Amino acid sequence: METMTGIKTTLTRNSKLKEVDFNHLEFGKYTSDHMLVADFYHGQWNEPQIVPFANLSMSPTALCLHYGQTVFEGMKAFRMIDGRVNIFRIDKHYERFNRSLRRMCMAEIPYEIFEEGMKELMTLDKNWVPNQEESALYVRPFMYASEARFGVKPSDEYRFIIFTGPVGQLFSKPVRMKVEREYIRAAKGGTGSTKCGGNYGGAMYPTKLAKEQGYDNVIWTDAGEHNFIEESGAMNLLFVIDGKLLSPPSSDSILHGVTKDSLLTIARDTGVDVEERPISLNEVKTAFKKGTIAEAYCVGTAAVASPIEVIGIDGEDYHLPVKEKGIVAGLKEKLENIRNGTAEDIYNWNTIVG
Numbered sequence: 300m301e302t303m304t305g306i307k308t309t310l311t312r313n314s315k316l317k318e319v320d321f322n323h324l325e326f327g328k329y330t331s332d333h334m335l336v337a338d339f340y341h342g343q344w345n346e347p348q349i350v351p352f353a354n355l356s357m358s359p360t361a362l363c364l365h366y367g368q369t370v371f372e373g374m375k376a377f378r379m380i381d382g383r384v385n386i387f388r389i390d391k392h393y394e395r396f397n398r399s400l401r402r403m404c405m406a407e408i409p410y411e412i413f414e415e416g417m418k419e420l421m422t423l424d425k426n427w428v429p430n431q432e433e434s435a436l437y438v439r440p441f442m443y444a445s446e447a448r449f450g451v452k453p454s455d456e457y458r459f460i461i462f463t464g465p466v467g468q469l470f471s472k473p474v475r476m477k478v479e480r481e482y483i484r485a486a487k488g489g490t491g492s493t494k495c496g497g498n499y500g501g502a503m504y505p506t507k508l509a510k511e512q513g514y515d516n517v518i519w520t521d522a523g524e525h526n527f528i529e530e531s532g533a534m535n536l537l538f539v540i541d542g543k544l545l546s547p548p549s550s551d552s553i554l555h556g557v558t559k560d561s562l563l564t565i566a567r568d569t570g571v572d573v574e575e576r577p578i579s580l581n582e583v584k585t586a587f588k589k590g591t592i593a594e595a596y597c598v599g600t601a602a603v604a605s606p607i608e609v610i611g612i613d614g615e616d617y618h619l620p621v622k623e624k625g626i627v628a629g630l631k632e633k634l635e636n637i638r639n640g641t642a643e644d645i646y647n648w649n650t651i652v653g
């Protein structure tokens with residue numbers, strides 16, 4: 300079958316839709332019925348196809364398995380109150396995907412394949428978009444080096460895939476974060492601002508240690524002195540100190556988050572005092588001592604905006620009150636209203652696929 304945009308499509312004969320309990324969605328557990336696949340070889344992208352979600356086959360020498368040329372994006376599609384489906388900020392995720400690909404010396408993907416392919420896939424699997432509160436269809440575009448060759452070099456062949464899967468809340472309760480002062484996630488000049496797989500692999504051991512100590516995740520600090528707050532495992536950070544909404548500035552060691560950008564855009568436009576600037580651990584400790592820190596949040600596509608209840612610094616736990624009606628909770632509500640169609644999409648963030 301060919302779709303309206305001419306993408307060759309093979310439909311699944313075994314939909315898994317009925318096997319999913321949409322009221323108990325575990326993050327990362329379920330995948331929808333179809334995926335989009337496109338291959339790059341001989342210097343060009345070939346026609347994408349939509350096929351049933353299935354395992355991949357590759358050579359043991361495929362370069363991605365050895366030297367880390369893998370890049371992904373994390374996006375969401377939402378069910379709107381009128382029943383239609385909306386993909387959030389495609390262009391911003393596309394830009395970041397290509398930025399990551401350039402840094403990892405991989406072939407860039409044309410906008411038509413990324414956007415049209417995603418819209419087509421979403422139209423086909425739109426019944427997979429949950430309508431439960433705090434749930435969404437997670438959209439995972441990714442690319443890997445598929446050339447079979449084991450010398451160290453940039454691959455000449457790549458595979459681009461988009462799959463999707465319904466997800467619920469990442470964190471069901473406020474989180475406990477450990478400030479990491481021994482290991483680092485990223486350094487100036489490194490790959491921290493990209494979504495390459497290695498950033499996540501390198502974070503796993505320190506995160507495991509933090510979990511063993513009773514925390515949910517780590518807050519990374521700068522690679523030089525471990526004195527400035529960067530971001531969390533898969534989330535950016537927001538603080539409310541002295542009535543101001545603060546976040547570390549984007550840099551090449553921090554992922555430029557789309558959720559953070561969206562929340563700060565709404566904040567600035569609704570009169571919240573926003574500062575993106577370096578935040579030292581001393582400033583945070585002093586704010587706890589003086590009682591001037593009111594809120595701390597992890598923000599990201601998967602986490603949306605999750606309140607932090609404990610920040611552990613050098614073995615001491617600092618506790619935050621969790622407020623239902625704070626500044627960030629208000630911004631989160633405004634963001635959700637844009638996504639679900641309750642509020643006007645004044646920023647053109649929604650792509651409605653019907």
Ligand code: PLP
Pocket residue numbers: 373530531532533534535554555556557558559598599600601
């Ligand atoms: N930081 C890291 C390391 C991430 O993996 C993510 C998730 O994508 C974020 C921050 C938040 O970015 P976004 O809001 O674009 O999902």
Ligand code: COI
Pocket residue numbers: 372373374533599600601602
């Ligand atoms: C996201 O928030 O989209 C992420 O990429 C987090 C992910 C690593 C689960």
